[in-house]
Amino acid sequence: MSAASPEPGRAPLTTLPGVGAQTAQRLAARGLATLQDLWLHLPRQYEDRTRLTPIRDLRPGVPAQVEGTVEAAERGFRGRPVLRVALRDASGGALLLRFFHFRAAQLAQFAPGTRLRAYGTPRPGPHGLEIVHPSYRALGGDEAPLDEQLEPVYPQVEGVGPALLRKLIARALERLPGDDALELLPAALRGEVPSLRAALLYVHRPPPDADLAALSAGTHPAQRRLAIEELLAHHLSLRRQRIAWQRHAAPAFDGPGALAARLEASLPFALTSAQRRVFAQVRDDLRRPRPMLRLVQGDVGSGKTVVAALAATLAVEAGAQAALMAPTELLAEQHFASLQGWLRPLGVETAWLAGKVSGKARARALEAIADGSAQVVVGTHALMQEGVAFRRLGLAIIDEQHRFGVHQRLALRDKGGDDGLLPHQLVMTATPIPRTLAMSAYADLDVSAIDELPPGRTPVRTVALGAHRRPELIDRIRAACAQGRQAYWVCTLIDDSDEVVAQAAQSTFEQLQAALPQVRVGLVHGRMKAAEKQAVMRAFKDGALGLLVATTVIEVGVDVPNASLMVVENAERLGLAQLHQLRGRVGRGASASSCVLLYQPPLSRLARERLATMRETNDGFVIAERDLALRGPGELLGTRQTGIASFRVADLVRDAALLPQVHALAERLQAEAPGVADRLVERWIGGASRYAAA
Structure with a gap:
């Protein structure tokens, strides 16, 4: 397939009948702007309206569709208004339909003798089974046909009713192109999974005999096909960020490390073997003339700041500056106190810059940063403001990076010197990243773990x-x-x-x-x-x-x-x-x-x-895995700010087993069909890809 063929699905939703300016605006507020966005707006559950269940066979908690005759309807006002409708069918079973939100005109729809078809989840009530707020319709004299497919229930869009949304998605699916135009994964790489077209049609319109349990769990082959493609696009995007990042040059800090040795000798405690191992990895990165991009994760109290200080001495020894940015003033002040206490006795000048530093103190700090006399600079996001100019920023250390917005991190990265060299980046977090998350959301980073606490710490x-x-x-x-x-x-x-x-x-x-x-x-x-x-x-x-x-x-x-x-x-x-x-x-x-x-x-x-x-x-890594399972990756990474890992279909907990397959697929695709890889990233991520690895 030619990589140059136009991407289907880009047409705006205003090309669909029934989508005026106001509806388009409401859909856009939910991130739905093109036909493709509607194709990928997948159902959250399904309702089986392909058959009728006799009322006497209903089971509490099991959704079902029934058909019967209204025996009585009455309004009550005990506590709050309620409309009760008694329904009976040929099986002899009786069911109560209960409405708390209703209009007076609705009462006329439930005249005794009216035939009703209703769908909902029965539950035990004071007088037998009842359904609260079922969906229903009155049947005329003709037999109303049953649905031929399961009915999809879509995530809500504010201001767009469920019936209209279903209709719009059905119209968008009518414009789904054939496999030749839609499919991006070569058959040889796809294996046994269905084509994208077949997967989309199945997920939106499952047949009556579909495996509802697998669809509800998100493990149906059609859903896995979509998840694989989305994970693949995210992985390719991050991999490209890394390749693009490493095409830049960075200063090589390959000095003898005498300043680091003096710092270690002056510390009132011995480094743990984990700290030594991680510092050795950081030092190897800094010796190379391409930008380091390393995440150091370690549990609370594992001693990440000391590793950051040791890394900063390598930059200072080479005549460059190091900057440490923390998300809150309190944390930044603590880092400043630690670094100043360790580095000042070694003759290294540290500066402090936060939003509340003003007047002459701010002017002095800005001057010291600009002329290079401040060799290590500690601060909050104030470090990234326009007026802050470094003489030669060689190492940017970002603490708790998921607490920063993407643009902020890019701004610090872009404060390298005029010589075209990018600063090395060392990212630290005390929130251990679960392995599945590191494999996907941080695929562009080298990951180090300080997985040992200093001696003497009691659980x-x-x-x-x-x-x-x-x-x-x-x-x-x-x-x-x-x-x-x-x-x-x-x-x-x-x-x-x-x-x-x-x-x-x-x-x-x-x-x-x-x-x-x-x-x-x-x-x-x-x-x-x-x-x-x-x-x-x-x-x-x-x-x-x-x-x-x-x-x-x-x-x-x-x-x-x-x-x-x-x-x-x-x-x-x-x-x-x-x-x-x-x-x-x-x-x-x-x-x-x-x-x-x-x-x-x-x-x-x-x-x-x-x-x-x-x-x-007490194990932070165990807690991180549980947190991922309970809350999902968006909360863990602060992705409201980043756009990273805000998946439409994939779920990093459920789909963790797919990651090795996805990574292998990405390598082959990048090597054999880079144009297709471009289109995959564009389909799932679009213009957000620059920020995915910031």
Whole structure:
């Protein structure tokens, strides 16, 4: 097949009958702009209206279609308006249809003797089985034919009714071209899976005997065909980003590493073997004249910052600058304090730049960055602003990179010098990336893992308690502080809110101050000025405060070895990764440490599973796998910002087994049919591909 043939499916939706400007606008708000977008807007479930089920054979919880005669209909107003319709069929079975949202005119449709066909899920009611809000239609004298295929139920589009959406997708499918025009995967590479056309038609219009269980689970061969193509497009896109990235030149830092050796010798602790291994990998990358793109993942407290500092000394030794960017001012300030403490005694000048640095201090910092006297620069996204010019940026270190928007990361990458050399990039995360996610979403990165904690770290014991046990917890804090230990109490809001059942930091701070008069209590939240936050954090670190009440600003980077108790209020509102990060603030010293997850009952199923996982394991990699299974990749990677891994069909948990096949297919396609690879990326990702690996 010629790679130059025009791509079908690009026609705008306004070419379909029934799509005016307003409907097109509503569809576009959901990301549906072309025929192809409708082809790939797949059903989330199916309704079987191809047959009728006798009422006496209905089973609770099993969706079914019935046909019967209305025996009676009545409106009731007990508590709220309700419309009840009694239906009976030839099997002798009786069924109640119940409506809570209805118009008065509807009552006329349910005159006794009317023949009705209704579809829904029966459930036990006070007088036998009932269906709440079934879809239904009144039948005239003629026999109404049953559907010949399962009826698809599509994800909702605001302002476009389900019937209209079904009709538009059916019209779009009428314009589906033949296999020759649509198929991109050569038959030799496709194997046993169906063609794209056959897969799309099957998924949108499954026959009555289709395997509904496989379709619901997303494991039907037709769905796997679509998933393979989408995963392939994403993988090809990332692979190209890597190839394009490595076509650029970068400064080679191949000096003797004397500064790194001096830094290591001056540290008050020994590096773990995992830190040594990862630093050796980073050093090998930096010796090459092409840009490094490496992700260093390590659990909370595994010592990533030291590896970053060692990498920075290699850049400084070669006469280049290193920049470390963190997502919050608090974390950036902590990194700055650590790096300054390690590097200043070695004669390395560090600078600090954040949004709140202003006036003369800002001017001095900008000047030092521009003339190169600031050899290591630490800051927030302020580092990427237009007025910030580096003399020779050789290494960009990005901490918790999934917390940044794509454009921000590209801006830092583009701050290399005028010599055309790109800076090396070292990305760090304390959120361990599950292997399946690393294989797909981070296929453009070399991945290193610091999978060993420093010696002396004690496992943290985790318990979950209902909010009614707060008084016991306060007694426990009183006892811990009396023994000279310290505690955190983390809240998820700053101010009280009527809408969310959560104890806000401000009122919790006041309550705990009153309940613990003998304990010095501090408060930190995101709305405080940087200097205030820093002063409170320093007081806590120095032991002047026994209890720190905080919002989740302390999630990453705070290191207080004497803190041995972490209380997380409304823990049911946080994700696993965030809970694990917070728990990592304790257990940094020799004392046995605890993390108490306070929750507000009743718990949802998801919240119960999260809290159970936290009690069962301290292993960040296990937690990451569970988090991926529970929440999906979008939440884990912060893909609302990136567009990465926001799959339409594929599911990284369900389809993990397809990845090796996809990777092998990508290699062959790139080698044998690069033009086809281009069109695959364009079909599934379009113009977003530049950002996928930023």
